Amino acid sequence: MPGDTVHLLFTTCPDAESASAIARALVGERLAGCVTRLPAGTSTYRWQGEVTEDSEVQLLVKTTGARLHAAMERIRELHPYELPELVAVAASAGLPAYLDWVASETREES
Structure with a gap:
C-alpha cells in the first residue's frame, strides 16, 4: 500500500526465547518487515505497588x-506478560527505499 506510514512498535520480553518466538511470528506472518532484538536491557517499573x-x-x-x-x-496473544509494553511511534522520515521495503514486506498476501 504505497504511502502507508511506517511505525516503530516497541515491546519487551522476559527472555531470548519469547523474544525470538514473537519476532519470528511477526515476520513470518507479514505483520512486521523486520524485528530487531536488543538483549540485556534492564527495566525499572512499578507493578502491583512494588518498584x-x-x-x-x-x-x-x-x-x-x-x-x-x-x-x-x-x-498480545504470544506474549508471556499479563500486560506487555506496546508503544508505537510513526516514522516522520526515513530512507524512502527502506520505508518502501517495510511496506512491501508487510503487505498481506492475496
Missing part, C-alpha cells in the same frame, strides 16, 4: 499503519 527491576529483551518492530493493530494483537 521492580528486570532484565528484558527489547524488540523494535518495523511495521505499517495498515498492519499495526494486527501486530499488536498478535504480540
Whole structure:
C-alpha cells in the first residue's frame, strides 16, 4: 500500500526465547518487515505497588499503519506478560527505499 506510514512498535520480553518466538511470528506472518532484538536491557517499573527491576529483551518492530493493530494483537496473544509494553511511534522520515521495503514486506498476501 504505497504511502502507508511506517511505525516503530516497541515491546519487551522476559527472555531470548519469547523474544525470538514473537519476532519470528511477526515476520513470518507479514505483520512486521523486520524485528530487531536488543538483549540485556534492564527495566525499572512499578507493578502491583512494588518498584521492580528486570532484565528484558527489547524488540523494535518495523511495521505499517495498515498492519499495526494486527501486530499488536498478535504480540498480545504470544506474549508471556499479563500486560506487555506496546508503544508505537510513526516514522516522520526515513530512507524512502527502506520505508518502501517495510511496506512491501508487510503487505498481506492475496
